[in-house]
Amino acid sequence: AGEVAVVPGFQGLGHRGRLTTLGRGGSDASAVALASALGADICNIYTDVDGVYTSDPRIVTKARKLDKITYEEMLEMASLGAKVLQSRAAELAMRHQVVVQVLSSFDNSPGTLLVDEDAIVEQRVVSGVAYSRDEAKITLTGIPDRPGIAASIFGPLSDASVNVDMIVQNASDDGASADLTFTVGKADLDRAIEVIGGVRDLLQYQELLSDPNVVKVSVIGVGMRTHAGVAKKMFETLAEKGINIQVISTSEIKVSVLISEEYTELALRSLHTAYDLDDE
Structure with a gap:
């Protein structure tokens, strides 16, 4: 003492x-x-x-x-x-x-x-709106839609210590090929492109597209566990402002979207108001 x-x-x-x-x-x-x-x-x-x-x-x-x-x-x-x-x-x-x-x-x-x-008596559905500019998007078009293709992509990236965050896959009408989009840290973009390029013969993709001018915007709140409609409000708010959503990811207490970097400020302010977080 x-x-x-x-x-x-x-x-x-x-x-x-x-x-x-x-x-x-x-x-x-x-x-x-x-x-x-x-x-x-x-x-x-x-x-x-x-x-x-x-x-x-x-x-x-x-x-x-x-x-x-x-x-x-x-x-x-x-x-x-x-x-x-x-x-x-x-x-x-x-x-x-x-x-x-x-x-x-x-x-x-x-x-x-x-x-x-348990220490918070009145818990808001959404407690905050966060963003990260440390994101870059990679899209592989025309990859074969077959078992094991995702492992063939993300395995080499993992071996190269490239962390992958958001992932979305779109299948083609014929069911034979697909487009795969994912995000990596901006600092890892060049290395990720080099790694994917090194296994192009195995992946047989048509084109590799990259975009470093994106930002991830997220709404966060433990109240999401017990309240529906959080994602709906986010998507509607962004749509009203003409902001296109490129990738979506969710967890139990978070909804994240990838948007063009030029809309960062507009998205943050609009979502902050939509979830009644503004200081009166």
Whole structure:
């Protein structure tokens, strides 16, 4: 009691006992891990923002700060590009049930608490709208529509350490061929094209098309588990603004769409308003 532990973050020991760094946001992960190990009541993470917002306030001026957010929602937001908290820190907090508060280093205002879902009495259906510009789209046209073709595409990409995110396949009328579209990180686009080009004889696709000028926009909320119509509202809102959806992916608490990068701001603001997230 009465003792203060001062521990450097961003570093640790690997599985062979060698000193290693934890990568971007490693200090956040260090803080949560220490809070768990020490049995702390709360882990305060001071940063350059005063909490977690319903969307990026630099784009959505009506975004508001959340008092509380669930671990799952924060993990989804972090993985989708929200840079408030590092995704591994959110994952550690959820796994070990560490209450985390994200707050500003520059003022004394309360921040946002990361808590278990049961700790939030009135849970909104959608808690936030996030986006990621770190996406690039690849489309393979005229690939044979037969068992094993997907493994022949994504196996070499995995071997080359290229992570694939969203995937959609469209079969042709004759059932013999299909078009396959998927996304990779922008930094991996050239490597992915090179890998796919290397197995062209095996894949027998007609054409490889790539587009780095896309963005992934997502709506997130644990309330989706018990409420229908979230995806419908998203699609209708984007359609009303003339925004074409190129790829769709979903999870239990998230709906993501891939759109042209030029519509990023319009999509974020329109969806934020559609889900009643605007600050009055």
